Amino acid sequence: MCGIVGLFLKTEKYRPELGRHTASMLHEMRGRGPDSAGFAVYDEGVENQTRLTLLAEGQEMDWHPLAAQLEDVLAAEVKVRSILDHGVFETMGDGRVARQWLIDNVPNIDVLSHGRQIELYKSVGDPDLVASRYDLASRSGTHAIAHTRMATESAITTNGSHPFVTGSDTCLVHNGSLSNHNQLRKKLEQRGESFQTANDSEVAAGYLSWRIREGDTIDQALHGALQDLDGFYTFAIGVENGFAILRDPIACKPAVVAETDDWVAMSSEYGAIATLPDVEHATVFEPAPGQIYSWSLAA
């Protein structure tokens, strides 16, 4: 099953409350995915600053020694925030070098996300617990996507939880199952993508990542996905300053969208949207099969 939600704030009005509204949406989707959960939150970020979210699964990590090593590599300051087994590094140094150095040199941690705006948290367990553990409700920002998982294609692990990162400031959540993920995984590995799990959704993320790296815009990459992904999917995708939705052409997996002057919200079920402010004045619609919907903040 799985439940997905996305909330994109078009105006500043609700940005201080982004996390609170996302947490209440996630709460409504617990029944669709009780085994694990995750969320990505985006804020405006700082110009030229890279932010990396790191995971040392199950460990109460002191991230400062690692940050100090990274400072030597980058010759730039690395600021640290620790939340249980997650850590957030922020640096004005070269973000790509930082990410690659962490991947190559620190085998017991995962780089969950990288970019200017994104922070990403995921864990096994009840979605409400995951949200409170990583303090989703107190966060402000421009947009967020979140997921509650009912595992079908691979094991219940933190790494198998969503969202999956597809590139800088880009991640996706998936409701559905892909039938050609093994074949596609092999093809993508030949083209230089690497995968950490046997999860089908990670392959979808890897696919978009590859297309974007080859120069596609997110819209072009999603057009490619319509051709190359076989199976059932509703995707919610977070990008820098934007948000997108895609359902497969058969569209068995549910999705509903609501939009007001201030926000766009999508979810697997209307119940998650019903809690949002001013929802009684929202335009509510079901996204059409095989059609790409996207919103972005005016630059």
Place this chain on the structure above:
Amino acid sequence: MTETILDLSVASLRDVNRALHAGTSGSFRVTNPRGAHAVAAGIESDIEVHIDGSVGYYCAGMHQRGTVRVDGNASTGLAENIMSGTVHITGSATMSAGATGNGGLVVIEGNSGSRCGISMKGVDIVVGGNVGHMSAFMGQAGNLVVLGDAGADLGDSLYEANLFVRGKVESLGADCIEKEMRTEHLETIARLLDAAGMDADPASFTRYGSARKLYNFHVDDIDAELAGSQSSREGKV
């Protein structure tokens, strides 16, 4: 006549549905549905139910005899397997509205998503806006009246059932064809529009139905059939 108020922000869904099932006559109002699933499912008496707000999946499923009116939208499976009575919503419905319905009337003032009236078996469905792709898939009996447009593959693998569309049809499904509009069909449309409280000229609709070419096996298709079984033995797709 008194109206019984059932507030879903206070009462549980089970309690609300139990109260509706216990009712044999009169009027009920369900408040604060907030997208709850299965609201007013399984009603089988002549009661009137008003739901103030949008509902989730399977609202008024398995409905018989009474009337359910939703002031709002409905998600997947509105009035699924309706047997008789009326289900009327003022907003739009998502997937599979009126699926497998055996009788009764489903009215959707807004749009209906994919597979509206899938496997319909005698239900009448009137949609004020558009219907999504694969609507009336494998429909067997009943009428689907669409005042707007229909998505791709309308009436795919239709057995019987009449499909009346006023707007554009993106494409017809396998074995679904345009058919002659006769007097009895115009009367059916007029009757259903009246029951739905909608205004449109019955002559402005086009009728679609089954070409009845998929009812029986055709010996001309034997080559394709054998080729299919041969490739499946060889493990080809």
